[in-house]
Amino acid sequence: MTGRIVLIPFSPRVAPGLMSGAAWAAVTEPGARVHAGAEEHPILEYLDDLDVAIELIEGESAEVAEELLAEAAAGARVVWLADPSGADQRLVQALGQRLAAGLPGAPGAAVSADIELEVLPGSYDLPGAKLLDLVAVMDRLRSPGGCPWDAKQTHQSLVKYLLEEAYEAAETIEDGDCEVPGDGRDALREELGDVLLQVAFHSRIAQEHAEDPFGIDDVAQGIVTKLIGRHPHVFGDGAARDAAEVEATWEQLKAAEKSRTSVVEGVVLAQPALSLADKLLKRAGGAGLEITVPQLPAQLEQASDISASTPKEQVGRLLLAVVGLARELGVDPEEALRIQARGLRDQILHREASR
Structure with missing residues (x-):
C-alpha cells in the first residue's frame, strides 16, 4: 500500500482557530493518524471538542521522522501538525533526506519508495501579515536584553535617519530602473523597507511614553481613518471627475479637519x-x-x-x-x-x- 505523510504548517500571524479547508479535510479524514510534537501546540485545543484524536510524538527530529516514516510505510495516512514557530524545520529536512536517499529506517524497518510527502498549508498569511514580524523584531530590539544601540535611540536621534532613508528611496526611484525587474527594483524594495523601519522604530519608541503612549496600530488606524475621510468619492457618496478634483477635495477636507484659517498653515x-x-x-x-x-x-x-x-x-x-x-x-x-x-x-x- 502507498503511504502518505502530510505536513501541515500554520502561519504564526493568523489566529490558531482558523484552518484551511484542505487541511481540515486531511485532519478529519477517517483513519488518518494525526500527530503533533507538543501539548502546547496552539491548534490542539480547537480540535479537542471535535473528536479528532491527536497523538504526541516527542523527541529529536530524526527519531520523530523515523516514527512517521514507519507508520507511512505500513500504509497509513500520517498527518503532522507543524509548530507555527517554525521549530519543525529540522524534521522536514530529516524526512526529505530519508525519502530522497531511500535508506533503511529503524532496525527491522525500511522506507518504502511508495511513501509520498505532501505539504498542505493549514493557514495562509493575509496581505500585510509580515508587518507583524517587523513589530516583533522592533519589540525584541528595544526590550531588555535586546540591542544597546536601538535601546538608547529617541525620536530626536532618529530624525537624520528618517530623512536619509527617504532621500535614498527617492534617489532609487529617480534612477529610473525601479519599473524593470532587476537590480533597480531590488534596490527600491530594500529602500522602502528602510523607510518602513523608521516608522516602526518611532512607533515603538512612542509606545514607551509614560503619559501618552501610542503604538504602530494607532499610527495605522490614524492613516486609515484619514484616507477614508479624504476619499468620499470612493468610500462615501462623493464624486470626482479627475485627479485634479480629487486633490482639490483633499485640500478642502484637510483645511476643514484642522480648522485652518490660512492656506499656509501646515506648510x-x-x-x-x-x-x-x-x-x-x-x-x-x-x-x-x-x-x-x-x-x-x-x-x-x-x-x-x-x-x-x-x-x-x-x-x-x-x-x-x-x-x-x-x-x-x-x-x-x-x-x-x-x-x-x-x-x-x-x-x-x-x-x-x-x-
Whole structure:
C-alpha cells in the first residue's frame, strides 16, 4: 500500500482557530493518524471538542521522522501538525533526506519508495501579515536584553535617519530602473523597507511614553481613518471627475479637519527651500490669491535655447545656472531661496488678510 505523510504548517500571524479547508479535510479524514510534537501546540485545543484524536510524538527530529516514516510505510495516512514557530524545520529536512536517499529506517524497518510527502498549508498569511514580524523584531530590539544601540535611540536621534532613508528611496526611484525587474527594483524594495523601519522604530519608541503612549496600530488606524475621510468619492457618496478634483477635495477636507484659517498653515518651513517655494505657490494658486512672483531676466530667457529641450530640461538648466551664479557671488542658494520663500509666505498672509 502507498503511504502518505502530510505536513501541515500554520502561519504564526493568523489566529490558531482558523484552518484551511484542505487541511481540515486531511485532519478529519477517517483513519488518518494525526500527530503533533507538543501539548502546547496552539491548534490542539480547537480540535479537542471535535473528536479528532491527536497523538504526541516527542523527541529529536530524526527519531520523530523515523516514527512517521514507519507508520507511512505500513500504509497509513500520517498527518503532522507543524509548530507555527517554525521549530519543525529540522524534521522536514530529516524526512526529505530519508525519502530522497531511500535508506533503511529503524532496525527491522525500511522506507518504502511508495511513501509520498505532501505539504498542505493549514493557514495562509493575509496581505500585510509580515508587518507583524517587523513589530516583533522592533519589540525584541528595544526590550531588555535586546540591542544597546536601538535601546538608547529617541525620536530626536532618529530624525537624520528618517530623512536619509527617504532621500535614498527617492534617489532609487529617480534612477529610473525601479519599473524593470532587476537590480533597480531590488534596490527600491530594500529602500522602502528602510523607510518602513523608521516608522516602526518611532512607533515603538512612542509606545514607551509614560503619559501618552501610542503604538504602530494607532499610527495605522490614524492613516486609515484619514484616507477614508479624504476619499468620499470612493468610500462615501462623493464624486470626482479627475485627479485634479480629487486633490482639490483633499485640500478642502484637510483645511476643514484642522480648522485652518490660512492656506499656509501646515506648510513645513523646515523643508528644502525649492519644495517650500513650490508648495507655497501651489497653495496660493489653489486659493485664487494673486501673488507677485519675480520674473526671469530677459538675458537669461534669451540665453536659454528651448528648441531642443523639454520644459523639464529647460527648467533644470535654468535652476542649475542660478546655482552656478550663486556660487560665483558667494551666496548659499538654499538660504537665498528660503528667504524669498518666507517673504512669499508673508505675502500670502497679507493677501488673505486684505481679502
